[in-house]
Amino acid sequence: MLTTLAVLQALTIVIGVYAMTTDFSLGALTRQSPPTKPTEGPPSAPVVTSGPVLAQLSVKPGDGPLPTKGTLTRQLTDALGDKALGDRVGAVVLDAVTGERIFxxxxxxxxxxxxxxxxxxxxxxxxxxxxxxRFSTRVVQGASPGTVVLVGGGDPLLAGPSAKPVYPKQASLATLAARTAATLKAQNIRKITLSYDSSLFAGSPIAPGWKPNYVPDGEAAPVYALAMDEGRQNPRNRQPRVSNPPQYTAAAFASLLAKQGITVARSVRPGKAPAGAPELGRVDSAPLYSLVEHTLTHSDNDMAEALARHVAIKEGKEGSVEAGTKAVIAVLQRLGVAQGVSLSDGSGLSTLNRISPSVLATVIAMSGSANQPNLHAIASGMPIAGFSGTLGNGRRFTSRDSRGQVGLVRAKTGTLNNVNTLAGMATTKDGRLVTFAFMADRVPVTAEPVLDRLAAIVARS
Structure with a gap:
């Protein structure tokens, strides 16, 4: 017999699928009537399936009326006066259909x-x-007989030998070893020298604005194109992270080959895959849309940093953090939402990043539009208040003034020292989809309960 939680989790999955294929209305699927009250983580460009989306939002049939601006303004203004937010706060609520500012x-x-x-x-x-x-981790023939090169494809979710199955399904280092061994045996090769190529990503593995404790505390691993289990020594633990993910991954791959009957020379060193070298084996990541959903739901810093570098490569730049942030902004400019955006990393760990509430709310509105199909994973990847990801940790939407909107808000959290942000979407009581962003970066202690209250006000407006 299914538990109540299991039923709700199953419903959440159905909601995500349904909402992306029909008129996007969270309230129509989740709202009860009346509502019951019950830290944040190959050397060629990947194949691109389609280009950037530049369409405008369109009106959909069945949208409810806009919330009453006067009432919403009064309630939000009162909540924004909470001292827990500090003295620098930005806020916006947009109609997702027209882009009109409601507040x-x-x-x-x-x-x-x-x-x-x-x-x-x-x-x-x-x-x-x-x-x-998809991002591919490959093994190719080296420049001389009996040499093999493990080539990182920028997939930090590549599963090592100790990883347990998770969603989305990860590419597996063990599978890669089995496929490579089968090819080598077919060529009557049972002894090799192994090297590894992590050159897809370039530059510093640490971003400007990262604090010295981030890697030791497990907030992120140094960013390389070849890594397994996001650089974790134990895939089930956030820390410790390894200092040299490519070498660590290559050593594990050598052990896996040995189990497949391939003898590997003791010395495993960095190398460069020859151009056009024959492929001996490969594994592919999950599709990007599911990687994005994972990144947003779990606030995965490692995956976000890899994605920024992949954007740089696709945009014709090197796969570095600096090029990645410039490329992300260039794409945002094509989408018409780059005004005032300044980035030093892709994950948000950097204290140097700057984004306005308006940009965040506008991007989220685009993700719910039928005219922006490439962006739908932004909406479906948002944590659901009280149920999933960083909003399902038992700490969010638990106060008297927010718990009544559990399940009715989807939003991405943001947390650093003295910084609390929340940006997402909700359907009003009359069925209008709205997006919002509430941001404070001079928070005395924590403002998470106030941000939850603000989002709840929007959801019940």
Whole structure:
């Protein structure tokens, strides 16, 4: 017999699928009437399935009326006066159908976004690469007989030998070893020298504005194109992270080959895959749309950083953090939502990032539009209040003034020291889809309960 939680989780999956294929209305699917009250993580460009999306939002039949502006303004203004937010706060609520501002306060002020940065990084990745793109980890023949090169394809979710199955289904290093061994045996090769090529990504593996404790504390691993289990020594634990993910991954691959009957020379070193070298084996990541959903739901810093670098490569630049942030902004400019955006990384760990509430809310509105099909994974990847991801941790939407909207808000969280942000979407009581962004970067302690209250006000407006 299914538990209540299991039923709700199953309903959440159905909602995500249904909403992306019909008129996007969260309230129509989840709202009860009346409502019951019950830290944040190959050396060629990937194949692109489609180009950037530049369509405008369109009116859909069945949209309810806009919420009463006067009432919403009064309630939000009162909540924004909470001292827990500090003295620099930006807020906006948009009609997702028309883009009209229903409420705005410092809406165009660039503010430290923390992990809501992932919204624009993922939007740029979907628009530039296309939602069906996959990242390949390959093994190719080396320059001389008996040499083999493991080539990183920028997939940090590549599963090592100790990883447990998760969603989305990960490419497996063990599968790659089995396929490679089968090819080598077919060629009557049972002894090799192994090297590894992580040159798809370039530059520093650490972004400007990252604090020294981020890697030791497990917030992220150093960013390389070859890594398994996101650089974790134990895939089930956030920390410790390994200092050299490519070498660590190559050593694990050598052990897996040995189990397949291939003898590997003791010395495993960095190398370069010869251009056009014959492929001995490969594994592909999950499609980009599911990687984006994972990134947003779980606030995955490692995946977000990889996505920014992939955008740079697709846009004709090197796969570095600096090129990645410039490429993300360039794609946002094509989408018409880059005003005031300044980025130093793709994940939001950097304290140097700046994004306005208006940009975040506009990107989210685009993701729910039928005219922006490439961006739908932004909407479906948002955590659901009280149920999933960073909004399902038992700490969010639990107070008296927000718990009544559990399940009715989808939003991305952002948390750094003195920074709290929340950007997402909700359907009003009359069935109008709206998007919002609330941002504060001079928070005395924590403002998460206030942000939940603000989102709840929007949802019940």
């Amino acid at each position: 705005a306060s410092n809406a165009d002020t660039p503010i430290v976004p923390a992990s809501t940065t992932k919204i624009v990084t993922c939007a740029a990745a979907l628009a530039s690469l296309g939602p069906d793109t």
